[in-house]
Amino acid sequence: MKIPFLLSVAAATTVLAGPNCPPLGPVYEKPFNFKTSSAIQAAIANLTATFTAWDQNNSTAIGSNTTSYSIEVFSTSEEDPTIFSWHHTAASLARATNTSGVKEAGPDAVYRLGSLTKVFTVYTWLVQDGDVKWNEPITKYIPELAAAADRAKEDPVANVAWDEVTIGALAGQLSGAIRDYGLMSEVTQEFNQSDAVGLGFPPLEESDPLLPKCGQYPQCNRTEFFNGLLRAYPSFAPFATPAYTNTGYQILAYALEAIKGKSFQAMMEESVLQPLGLDHTYYRDPPVEQGIIPGVQSESGWNYQLGDENPAGNMYSSIADISSLGRAIMRSTLLAPVVTRRWLKPATMSSELLAGVGYPWGVRRVAVPYANGKHVVDAFNKAGSIGYYSSLLVLLPDYDVGFSVLHAGEAIPGNSNFNVADILGAQLVPALEAAAREQAEAKFSGEYVDEGRNTSLRLTTQADRPGLGVENWVSNGTDMMTNAVVMQGGYAPVNPSVRMYPAGLETVAEDGTKRVAFKAVFEDLNLPARTTNMFSTDCGTWVSFTGVVYGTHPLDQFIFHVDADGKVVSIESIALRSVMKKM
Template structure:
């Protein structure tokens, strides 16, 4: 609370910044676009090139490069440089002359491409799920995501009624409690697959299964899938078997990966729109984005990479039937990058829908991990700020694996950038896609942050001077390599030290060690002439407050600034809101504090 005593000690302020800054969630600078001129990005690309060169030459166990081919692209939404980095490695075994396939004349011939490039087609596996959710959002938005799935799938509506009559939650999924969003966010509690992947009775004959320790099953056993890998289940067979299966969890208990959920999502969207799911994907995604090397099913082998020169063993032609929305697709690294750019740039969706999509559905049992629609989410802590700032970058990824193929798409919304990894090999290490992601991410993410800071320093840093009501106003903006955001220094209004006043008013006590830093608010007005109005939010902090050790602080925190935004207003306008005026060339003209009604022009 503001008191006379508080006013009396306003002049007492520390001069040394010692505590950590706590920015809001999201980018701490404007998103970078100056990749060609950024020294940090150029250094990262050089380091990444050296690392991948060494991997390719040494047959590292992390990728087994002699038998594994892969393609990588780092992309951004920048019009000047949408492709930031690319790398293509062709396995030595693929480069060797083919020996195990013959044409009609009996001579050996190659199946598929001889060398990988940006348009080489790989199988995607579960990366397909991004296409499935994207198709739903492009076709119908997310307004139905809280609706029960039983509203759109009659088989599940009937099952929900039977479950109520049986009153046995252990044995029955309560489908009327499962929403559309629960299926997309892996929260349905239903089983992972029916009859297709992981079903021992499909992968081994009965004697082999018994030898593995399983009891014999008769052909008449109702739990024995009559379909799955071959022949594949039709819709009737799928639901007949799925609805006999016990649930894994109650809905909304924990994320539990399911492929069945995405098959059901496709059925539901077909019911809503009255069209085939494949045709909706074509009209919503593949055609408008011009994804010429992306296939929902049956990609031509001549465009693909075929490990071992054997399409059958590689499972190139194997199709998942009605479970295709969960993992059947094919694509190239250039097309997946184009897909990622379209998501980040909201090419096909309203920006607010994209922002909702790129948020967690649920956290997982790992502190730095969550689950989205259908994303895996990693919370990356940037060490560059050390003890001076808490900065978390959320990465949204989707991985996949099928046959001899592995894939990964990573989106970094804080930078409007991401990267794609596609892999093909006869003996891919189980975590190869993430092994490559660790290498790319370690070089890329800190460099993107540094590039954004370099850009902010060149664009925003400097002295701003203007006339306030009753006197002059001024401030200085800086960036610091060890602190996030734009720092406000020497903020004066009507001859008063506003830096100290603002922090004291916010906290209600004094003395303070004031720190004010600006972060993008995601609010921007673009005028017809190309000039812009861009809002930034200030975080008003007292750096004298003690840092908290999470191991010793179960509930208290030193990073709770999200509760204090717009905590001080004057005539309804916030003291912590600043608006930049930017001309059509992208140069900053002025800054305005809304509460003080003070426009300060940037000195040139």
């Protein structure tokens, strides 16, 4: 086939991929049929067996005798909000006599969160003020930092360039500032001088201005915090690399207080905790009788407060409330959907190939295995630990599903929250993908015909590749599959593949009917795989969308017409001006 000049020039800026390469995001509509999905039910059975065995094993990897924990897998579905839950009460907690807390783990038992608090802090900011100020310098709202901004011009090695640090940089761990001041990681707060010298440190004079006079006991007030922080060397230049900072979240709270003229605690309670009904979540000082308190209460960390650093890691909550939080985030209960979508994106990549950093998320790129295709699911997580507690929240927006993990124990095994996440993810992600495909097969698969135009196509799903497969696509009696791939690629012959994926766009009419957009990917399956090349790729289809346009309408755009009962009645090819009824 001869390719028109303009189309062949356009093809130079697009990429045809050898494998089935979908856009980033869900490859099917998000699943909701959890109770009827055989894949989900099998995953639940496997998880039940796994955690039953855990609870009977007191090895150092689990510590079931001394560690209580709660797990919940949740969805945004109104019908199936809780997919799986599990609670284990350590034998030591059940027989403890030295605490006034609960004696049994359950959905409303309160744990400490540690740095999972940071999700509440960012959420409070977004609900209160949105993200419109995130590219503004923090010096606009913190006078102590504005006064010190010029120091970096004289000596950038010894001073943070605060006028280059934005609000978003603080939320996304890109400020380059020191991790803590006076609290965690400060040796002089943990050891006396003789013990510190015994560990290899030189002695410090009491008059040394770099010796923190506050931190854990007594805690620093705002003046003391900034006086000390501004003496600290930066770790990196702003926006150079992610570097975890608790100080950044303390500063964020100060900035929001300056903008809104209220205490940060009041803003969180008024704009997040109360509207979401999080009755077992506390910024500070929770009722002791609601808490899981392992060991001796005074040694557990239950009572310890972080003072002005509370926004970085002080909070308490239950597994039911954390799940409600996750649902609210993915449902955009308190935010506009576009703000949620911006929030659930990486702020930066990290030095690990499959990991990034968000606001304040850790971002893991989870590969969903397909024999003949590729799919990556971005998981947004935030972990925390403090005293005898650890926590984790994971969101999987591609499925509108997440899970939460809370631990309490005198000797929690290292990385225990992520050990649980690995077990949950290994079962859940393949099962959720399978459930979404089962749902798509039932809803979309079949023949679609526009009899008056001699135009038709057939949709199917296959377990070995992502998305809805287009087969036998004919327009006015012409093989449209081959034409689409040839026109987009600018060459022939090809082994054409056309697959469709949700575009995240829908219109709902007053009568309940919907128009739901899908985007097609045109690929030549003859192209070789390029999985080991440094720069060239076999999965660059994101640059190919709208590669062929007819009368302003893209050939790769399709609209499903769905009735009020959720049944697909037709598919519209907007470029071909054709509506094909489902037979």
